[in-house]
Amino acid sequence: MKHTPIVGTSVPRMEGRGKVTGHARYIDDMTLPGMLHGATVRSSIPRGKIKKITFGPGIPWDEFVIVTSEDIPGKNCIALIEDDQPCLADGIVNHPEEPLLLLAHPDRHLLSKTVEAVSVEYEPLPAIFTIEESEAQRQTIWGADNIFKTYLIEKGDLDAAWQNAAHIVEAEYTTGAQEQLYIENNGMIAVYDSEQGITVWGSLQCPYYVHKSLMKLFALPANRVRVVQMETGGAFGGKEEYPSMIAAHAALLAMKSGKPVKIIYDRLEDMTATTKRHPSRTRIRTAIGEDGKLLAGEIDFTIDGGAYKTLSPVVLSRGAIHAGGPYYWPNVRIRAKAVATNAPPHGAFRGFGAPQSLFALERHMDRIAQVAGISREEIRRLNFLRPGQTTTTSQIINEPINLGKLLDRALDLSDYHAKKENFTRHNREGFRKKGIGIASFLHGAGFTGSGERSLGSIAGVEACEDGGLRILVSSAEFGQGTNTVLCQIAAEALGLRYEDVSIAQPDTHDVPNSGPTVASRTVMVVGKLVQSAALGIKNTLIASGVLSDSYSPDEFRTACRAYVAKHGKFRSFAQYEQPEGVFWDDDKYRGEAYAAFAWAVYIAEVTVDLTTYSVTVDDFLALQEVGKVLHPVLAQGQIIGGVAQAIGFALYEKVIWDHGRMQNGQMTNYIMPTSADLPPIRVYFEELGNVHGAFGAKGIGELPMDGPAPAILNAVEDALNISFRSIPLLPEDIFAALSERATPETVPTSPRGDA
């Protein structure tokens, strides 16, 4: 019986039909009878003590449900890595927009006016807003020293290496905050029942994160908290940890009022109050040999975590581990720290620390190339990791990746050398300067080190009454294709048709904890568990005699139907087990940091218009090795979408801060690229397979975020011979740099004869 491959083909998106017909249900599309609307009163200062809260005149306060920290049954915290972040401020505020109290009312229109009618008197305390201010410790706003976490990664013997250096190259690089800007704002609906406990429905990535934090907040056992993920309109990490906060708020109001409560943020609230990408500062000092080889490096990687710890240690970890890039460092010391400032806590955003540290490194490689007098492509080629060599954490590369060949293919596909030559000629006159830039990088998929083992993810597959399979995971679909790919995997694993498999809505009452939908782990780690769980169903059916070893999809369904009719629905589970021989030392931060790395070379072509100082990306090549492409259209979509976000990170998206509060919290003034701003993004894949991933897949969701920003700034430097070391790079920044260095005014001649 010939089997049509499902994995590797672009099957229809599992939930796609609902999305193109408008029937897909997002949280704001849902209402419950008697539902109230909730809103949050927030701090208007960055730091201080709350002296008095006054409920202003002209509002029928008795119609409102009001919740303060006193109403919290359990511990007043949003449990994450530490319990330092309050659900509602209790006497002290540590950042602008910090939640103070909650209001609910049947008429959603009344809420914003009512929120404004609550006035708060503060005793302000001095606040800090930058990494440098935090390091100075003139104000200690968190712990003893404002430091959430540090890591130290060391390898080799640094001191000797400096002696032998032909060149020492040193520089500092910074990246700004970035808003995830999912088009669907955060939202939740909560219901409280004294028997059943709490149920929340919402836009979220990690049902069990919300579950865990609600348990603690309400002092409820696991079976009395239920979290259901609705169709989620984009997330990118912005709905990894924050939903726990908004769920807590909705649930508290539901508990106090005895009614369902819906909280939906508008764009301004979502942008100003929720998480953003951690701003970063990286200082790199490298010793280079005469031949251009990296002899040693000291990397100082610091991220701004905002006012509470939240996920900063994990972002820091990934950023620190990726700080060495795809290169061989015989000797390296990476010092990483996450520090506190009085801004809303920064959080998960696609890439999760790696875009920050890799931006610095890939800019630095171009600098090294310049100092060493070696071309930008050669300096990379010389230093690429080779199979058998070790990373900065002493992980041995044991797959046959040939980065030199990958680089060659990228250079070829982008016509790099010819273009570089043309651009040099082209740039001699005229107002438009062209440049081309390279970034080579890697991204580790799955949780770091022992993380997957700690998670102990479980995936399930259920045999259904109609003879089909239903996948049970807490992995959330938010556009990246989770539903589709997991169904492909199960179907392929059992030789069924794609239509024979469905996937359950992530509901903590129904699905096991397959871990959060983050870290590019879903296809690779959870997919493999789904594969095993599916095989479990098959084995059960075969063992029971209803199914023979070789069968057609219809035969499977018949057998499955028969079995379920006789024994009832049954489920097969598979739990993550760390592979043999995987070694990770959490104290020394050494060993196998990730089960698999995806590798990439990206090349950006830009034009800088000296009339307006703006940068346009004219062409973008994204070449990556990803293990196996399970769904070509989805995979391509992930890369293009990630590159687009990273172009925003590099050139457009600036958060304008004023004393810890975002000033441009609207889409008019927070600029993301439109369809008229992006070039064709050309995507190519290579597939080396991956023993740890379902059907050889590696994670790819975050990879495309790491490369574009440095590739673009490398291209800008190629065009202008000015080194920019900070993103976002706006036309105003380019203008400022040019006017600083401008001496005699050269008036370029206008171009002629261009048809």
Next chain:
Amino acid sequence: MTASSQERPQCEISFTVNGMSHTVRAYPMERLLDVLRHDLELTGTKEGCGEGECGSCSVLLDGALVNSCLIPVLQASGSEIVTIEGLASNGRLQVLQQSFLDCGGAQCGICTPGMILASVHLLNKKPQPTLEEIREGLSGNLCRCTGYMQIIEAVADAARTGAAK
């Protein structure tokens, strides 16, 4: 039951949505978006920004693409509105919807209703648009997931398929 001392009256406003006549009682300054979503329970039209930047709330009003978050419902009186729910008929997807599915034009799906309506509007005016014209026609609809390319391909694909009919 309200907090305001200055209450204005509601009025009755009639219009056609997806071919069906409706009369709603609403405040004249209620946003058309909210009336569609709450009074008519047509939740396919989405709110992404509330300021006419993202296009998720796009509908066709008398054949013109508009941002329904910026239209007071009174001004929609007597008009013919088409929302995303009005495209597929009897369960059969329109060519454009199928193209979005085939080409990966919908990822998280939140921008998709508005994006599809903007595409319908474009193809109504320009049945054979160039890639540049597609880019321009969709430049008022923001998508954070796709980077636009597969959406543009979907529209080009629909234009080809449509022309072949």
Next chain:
Amino acid sequence: MRAHPVEYELVSPHSLPGVLSLLASEPGAWLPIAGGTDVMVQYSAGILPARKLVSIWNLPELCRIETSADEIRIGAGCTYTDLREHEAINTEFPLLSSAASWTGGIANQNRGTLGGNIVNASPAADSLPALLVYDAELLLVSARGERRVPYSGFHIGYRKTQLAPDELIRAVCLKTRFSGYYAHTRKVGARNAQAISKVCLAALGRIAEGTVEDIRLAMGSVAPIPLRLTATERILRGKRIDSQLVQLAKMTAAAEIQPIDDIRSSARYRAAVAGNLVAEFLEQLRTNQERTERATRVLSIWNDLPPDKAAEEILPCCGSKAWARQMAARRPIFEEASLLSVCDEVWKNLPQSDWLEAFRSHPRIGDSHAPSSAQAKSAAWSGEEQRKAASADEDIKAALAAGNRAYEQKFNHIFIVCATGKSAPEILAILERRLRNDKTTELREAAEQQRQIARLRLKKWLLS
């Protein structure tokens, strides 16, 4: 949404007199709302001061565009889409059409109105600089009657205009006397679409006998009101454009404006870019003048040739003898714009067989040799046009060759594409797409490409 609809009144009198009498009854109490693309944003943000609004959307008296002998009168209720789609406005007032095309996205263009843009009076409004350089006049109307005022004095301060509390703008009047000017406009925003401008320039210029006979420069986002750069204009009038004058103009412009630091940009950036935009315009004006003079010379020689020589001279631009003959028959033609529009007309009306003849004059994409029937000039141009595509890697060349063969088999003529500026991979993608066309569609597409090629070649010919 931060406003409570219950607190707002919106009425819709459905007639202009009805609106005007309401405004007269309580001057200043009623805020007119047309398309709502500004008012509704403020409303939703909870910052609209007005509580009583009167709808002026779709009032017939405000939505007409009327052309008379020397003027176009644009109803204040016309939308940006109306402006973009109006042929006379595109021809006579291209700066206004351009501005309309980059105001918001399509959805906002379908609702935003010219009158709203003026009355909202943001200094960043896209259409206002164009109205300044076109010397617009406004027809203001109230229950008391009508008055006509020059637009130039209409803005009296930041978001303040001369409009009386009981008045509306009825129409914007533009005299059609600018078609002889070189028109240029550019908007600088944070992105290519849906951007509030950081700086924008609308400019008109005319050169006579080598010097600037008239010049008009207006800018947005560089002062509390849209600004006519009168000082800069003064130093330019009567002068010959050279690099010194351009520098002086840059400096004068930068000194004349009053840009600020705000959430979108900085004063220094705005000043620098403003100067650059002026310089860019002046360079283009000068280049255009040179082009116009050359074109005039070429055309005047061509106009004097005997018909068969004239046809022969122009044949390489298109390859169709019938086209060349008809072009020659349409002489005398005096300027580039007419030449191109005649080209389009003639081409459109040719029978299929003549289209095919034109196609035959080209080499295949990717081939270095033109068919021997092509003239030397045509062959040279083909080489130039395909230059970018020629440097392709072997895989792409092979794919192009295969694609060409498949195309010819299906359609019985060679694949025609306007190749200028297109890389080989881009051309290959176009070829693959068009291979899927049916014959009728494809013939249309090929003919359209040929039309574009002919136009490009005509432009080059005018520079020869």
